[in-house]
Amino acid sequence: MTASGPSAYLQVAEQIRGRIAAGEYPPGSQLPSLAELQAQYGYSHGVGQSAYRLLEQEGVVRAKQxxxxxxxxxxPRRVLVRRGTDTAAGLAAQGVEVGRRSQSTTEAAAPPIAERLGIEPGDPVMHTSYVHLVDEEPAYLVESWEPMAITGQDLVVLPEAGPHAGIGVVARMALLGITTGDPVERLTARVLTRAEAQALALLPGAPALAIRRTHYDRATGRPVETADLVLPGERWTAEYGERPTAD
Known part of the structure; x- marks a missing residue:
């Protein structure tokens, strides 16, 4: 088949969908690369990408970076339990393989972030975006902001680089002489945006737990970090408090 025209990607998606339904490609198997699809059907890589994107949105195909x-x-995938506020430690305790991808940039604080951090709009902040992985698949997202006035003159300024990479907000702030304790969290239910769904390999509009987290300096009360966490509802449940143990 040679696909052409604006409906080309729909034709290709239908072909791939049919081959999956027929068992040619069983669950978990790798699908043809874009170059292989081009050789089979005779169209540009862009058509193949559009076909796969459609199948991703339908929940048929998963892209792995x-x-x-x-x-x-x-x-159904294993349901993960978030206990307390240390999500990464809680995952390790559940016996799953964890990892993450991250990117940090310096930017001017937008008014909502500035309000959360108690700084002026436009003040410099370190913004770090995370995709946290469980068993090599995207499990939840984090957007974190820290005032450069606090971290900017120290090696802890980059959360995921340098000698203190990856040790977490509480430990990094402790290196600056700041004791934070447990953060304040606000949990709401909403649906995934299109960008979030794409990052999590899910469908837009799927239910999610949205958590607004802020760490404070216990000595001064000033915010030292604020973050937005997005956990897909199909994979997560939240549990707070601790069961007492008998003496």
Whole structure:
């Protein structure tokens, strides 16, 4: 088949969908690369990308960064429990493989972020975006902001680089002589945006837990970090408090 015209990606998506339904590509198997699709159907890479993007939105295909496209397994995935506020530590305790991708940039604080951090709009902040992985798949997202007035003159300024990379907000602030304790969190329910769904390989409009987190300096009360966490509802449940143990 040679696909052309504005509906080309729909034709290709239908072909791939049919081959998956026929069992040619079982759940978890890798699908043809864009170059292989071009050789099979005779169209540009852009058409192949659009076809795969449509199948991703339908929940049929999953893209894995740097590896290609795979048939999404339809069996339900393990539900993860978020206990307390240290999500990463809680995941490790549940026996899953964890990892993350991150990117940090310096930017001017937008008014909502400035209000949360108790600084002026336009003041410099370090903004770090995270995609946290569980068993090599995206599990939740974090957007974090820290005032450069606090971290900017120290090696802790980059959360995921340098000698203190990856040790977490509480430990990094402790290196500056700041004791934070537990953050304040506000949890709400909403649906995933299109950008969030794409990052999590889910469908837009899927339910999510949205958590606004802020760490404070216990000595002064000033905010030292604020973050937005997004946890897809199909994978997560939240549990707070601790069961007492008998003496």
């Amino acid at each position: 740097g590896r290609g496209y795979f048939v999404r397994a339809q069996e």
